Amino acid sequence: DIQMTQSPSSLSASVGDRVTITCRASQGITTYLAWFQQRPGKAPKSLIYAASRLQSGVPSKFSGSGSGTDFTLTITSLQPEDFATYYCQQYNSFPFTFGGGTKVEI
């Protein structure tokens, strides 16, 4: 199985900040990488696929980059609704696997 490692596991930020979350795959996955946002008690919401493509309706404050084994999710101008847990997920090969999550806290 491909292991997905996110860092940091949590971070503190303020409204208006820019944050970056990293995700590393244990082997190359080209750009078969997705990012999700999960607010407490809610289902995950799809943000990005193919490492950098925004899902329909997702604001451009979210951006993704990377290829191979190293990826980043950047969120600009943090708003209260952005405080959540973010997961990366590889879909290069089965079984699909998720990172452990990064909790963005105030």
Next chain:
Amino acid sequence: QVQLQESGPGLVKPSETLSLTCTVSGGPISSYYWSWIRQPPGKGLEWIGYFYIYNSGNNNYNPSLESRVTISVDTSKNQFSLKLSSVTAADTAVYYCARGNSHEYSYYFDSWGQGTLVTVSS
């Protein structure tokens, strides 16, 4: 816009079979990959498997669960289901259904159900 809704028992006894259904509305059940994903309380996400209608129907399951899992689709009802046999307390989780959209030779999740908590306990 497509919507997914999970349904099924919230409590299952150990050694029995967990059965959930996902009803898809606002879009066809064909042409997509239909998956189940679970999340134990306070933990991360685990992909369970998928079903794809075309090519006479094909599926792929997480090897960690493969011996106990069946995912099937009922096109007449626009639903797909999950059966997980011989459950234990370790199968207690929120179960999500999700739609997979094609990306080259694979697929990515673009829509999720709200999730349903299933507790395994006697």
